[in-house]
Amino acid sequence: MKFSKGFTLIELLVVIGILSILVVGLIAALNPAEQLKRAGDARRKSNVAGLGKALEEYYITNGSYPPANSSWMQTLVTGGQLKSLTPQVSGTANCWLDTSRNSVNNYCYYFFGSNVVVWTNAESRDEISGCGSGSHNPPDTYLAYDSSVGRVCLKCNWTPGGAGTCFD
Numbered sequence: 001m002k003f004s005k006g007f008t009l010i011e012l013l014v015v016i017g018i019l020s021i022l023v024v025g026l027i028a029a030l031n032p033a034e035q036l037k038r039a040g041d042a043r044r045k046s047n048v049a050g051l052g053k054a055l056e057e058y059y060i061t062n063g064s065y066p067p068a069n070s071s072w073m074q075t076l077v078t079g080g081q082l083k084s085l086t087p088q089v090s091g092t093a094n095c096w097l098d099t100s101r102n103s104v105n106n107y108c109y110y111f112f113g114s115n116v117v118v119w120t121n122a123e124s125r126d127e128i129s130g131c132g133s134g135s136h137n138p139p140d141t142y143l144a145y146d147s148s149v150g151r152v153c154l155k156c157n158w159t160p161g162g163a164g165t166c167f168d
Helices: 009-030 032-062 072-078 125-129
Strands: 108-112 115-121 141-146 151-156
Touching: 009 032, 032 072, 032 108, 032 115, 032 125, 032 141, 032 151, 125 141
Parallel strands: none
Antiparallel strands: 108 115, 115 141, 141 151
């Protein structure tokens, strides 16, 4: 009897098929698009916190917040509270139609009395599902620095100046 070395074509095709199924399952489990959104939300949280602290520093130095217009972030750079403009994030910030809440690089800003809020839209399913049933869309789900609570938190279906509950 003579035995040949190597694998048959059928054996190779079975192994390739099994490996293909495992790779597809792994890609589906990791969901690279969602991972990118999570990373983006982490960057947004960091940026919102930095902007909120810079606005509070401006308030301490000047006794008021900068005007809530399209140059508010540049005012923080000029005043020395920020080293440079915060980079633009993807998506479109929902600053409403009120011209006193202008978006700069998709970050919005609003102050009322001695309190300040800086926010941008959340992207990842993890953040959006933090608003409850998961029926919220990114325009309704915000990552916000709120000086009244002193931290970044998730706000859902929220209007600046109104009661803003932190969901986190």
